[in-house]
Amino acid sequence: MTTLKVPTDESVIKPDSAKYPLLSAINSPEDLRNLPLDKLGGVCNDIRGFLIENLSTNPGHFASSMGAVELTVALHYVFNTPYDRIVWDVGHQAYGHKLLTGRAGRFHTNRKLGGLSGFPNPDESEYDTFTAGHASNSISAALGMAAAGALKHESPARHVVAVIGDASIGGGLAFEGLNNAANANSNLLIILNDNDMSIDRNVGSLNSYLAHLTASKGYNSVRYRFGRLARKMGLVTDSGKGRIQRFNNSLKSLITKEQNIFEGLNIRYFGPFDGHDLPRIIKVLNDIKDIPGPRLLHLRTVKGKGYAPAENDPAPWHAPGCFDPESGERKGEADDKHNPKFQQVFGNTITALAEKNDRIVGITAAMSSGTSLNIMQKVMPERVFDVGISEGHAVTFAGGLAKEGMLPFVAIYSAFIQRAYDNIIHDVAVQELPVTFCIDRAGLVGEDGVTHHGVLDLAYMRAIPGMTVAAPRDADTLRSLLYTAQLPERKGAWAIRYPRGRGYCSNPDAPFTPIVIGKGEQLREGADVNVLSLGALASEVEKALDMAAQKGVECAHYDMIFLKPLDEDILEKVAKTGKPIVTVEDGTVEGGLGGAVLEWLAKKGYQLPVTRIGVPDAFVPHGKVPQLFKLCGMDADAIAKAVVAAAGKEVAEL
Secondary structure: OOEOOOOOOOOOOOOOOOOOOOHHHOOOHHHHHOOOHHHHHHHHHHHHHHHHHHHOOOOOOOHHHHHOHHHHHHHHHHOOOOOOEEEEOOOOOOHHHHHHHHHHHHHHHOOOOOOOOOOOOOOOOOOOOOOOOOOOOHHHHHHHHHHHHHHOOOOOOOOEEEEEEOOHHHOHHHHHHHHHHHHHOOOEEEEEEEOOEOOOEOOOHHHHHHHHOOOOHHHHHHHHHHHHHHHHOOOOOHHHHHHHHHHHHHHHHHHHOOOOHHHHOOOEEEEEEEOOOHHHHHHHHHHHOOOOOOEEEEEEOOOOOOOHHHHHOOHHHOOOOOEOOOOOOEOOOOOOOOOOEHHHHHHHHHHHHHHHOOOEEEEEOOOOOOOOOHHHHHHOHHHEEEOOOOHHHHHHHHHHHHHOOOEEEEEEEHHHHHHHHHHHHHHHHOOOOOOEEEEEEEEOOOOOOOOOOEOOHHHHHHOOOOOEEEOOOOHHHHHHHHHHHOOOOOOOOEEEEEEOOEOOOOOOOOOOOOOOOOOOEEEEOOOOEEEEEEOOOHHHHHHHHHHHHOOOOOEEEEEOOEEEOOOHHHHHHHHHHOOOEEEEEEEEOOOOHHHHHHHHHHHHOOOOOEEEEEEOOOEOOOOOHHHHHHHOOOOHHHHHHHHHHHOOOOOOOO
């Protein structure tokens, strides 16, 4: 079993037919296609109203889906889905797609345990053609589908459409897909949904280029008609088409004084068009859907369209949490200086350290606010680099900075930095460069689910020679780790991983203190079982050991802090007691702390029972973090039962 199974929430709450008369009658895209064109605007209004009502109380990705409503309706109206394939990039914009494909009645379960996934998921619906959660993969996946259709000689020919955002198209994988699409001469339609945003506002020259790119509707119409006529007359063949197209593109660039990057790749370009002009989009799609070869349709949209607060300030409305639909007031969490978010501790700490150490620079990949690197960015913008959705580039760029004497701190979510694994090894670790990877959202992240859980970083970072790997149990430890990472005695690459959530902070303004590299800390004494934990689960362990103590089981608890190098003094001390060992970590048990302890014991010749607690060797679905801890046997109750069982006592009453 590769994915942990949970009971499916099959409960249905159908859209109110009085509020949403058109949406409530749509159970599949076939119902949509049976509507006259003049009714589709009403469908768009129903979708937006339904999203506002539902997402105000059951939070999700709001602004992107609001901005893609007309595009979504047009796609399902023009194309014969699910036979024709729509491949969504990331999936933030796909809520309207879910509503039109038979899932409106279950949308109240969105992102809940056993409910709908917040992203396209082929296990959930035949309309979800490919897993989407990380950016820039849609073109490559759609190209593969188009190639498969050609190899199978499908009849009728299957249309394949990749929908990608302007931020995602800046990713390296998207460029690789574009390049191959041109070379493969595939019948692939790429739709660029250009809203000038990712989560934070887009950066880079490609974004500026897209903002000014124009094309003539008359020109495209004449070109298309002339091309068809030339083919019928035998004036243009497939072998000669490329040369003519390149000449045509050069001529167009000369006349319009614009260079089109897509047509430079031999990809037919159409646009830009107003992405909210539904009749126009439908007409254009019908006009170009059967043109052979790769094509790109450029649509300009407004993130948060139809809801004024989101239109006016789209960044915080990417995933706003609960909000008042009438006033637009978002219901944020109260500040707590003694229990701050780990990301805020990182942002405040790196800013304070950078003010005293001019070698420190910050790097992120379109996540400056999500990682709280924007705190430093506001104070010293010249020393913070947001490279867009380009994780591999972020790491190699950091390597270049480090080679010239800087101290880069690279802040990227755990699930996203795994995309840059080769860069971490080849461009940083091999050269022993002083780059610190600040891995946010590590462990089980909750409602975003399987594509966003950061449960593999401990295992894959531990495998890299020379890599220092640490996980703080609280905010105080994170501050000390960050301080130590910029001291002269640090060597090589570091990875500091911390979860989404909060951690105890005794004094956010306390002077920084270094931490001894490779040394853990004993938190509790006990003679029956030795518990070794890593990271923020230490607090859950403490609750569990209080429960175990009520059963007469006294446990020693050690916070290892470092997975690599391991504190061998602690391990030697624990091994010599001869007592059972329980390891606890918020990551996969395959290759993490538990595995490292077992390897050390075997190397030293100790034979002790070891119980490993962590994420099992399976993909974990979406749900609230406490629910997922329970599902994976990582909550306080499960830990307590494990230590009591390790001590050889009855656990039934716990």
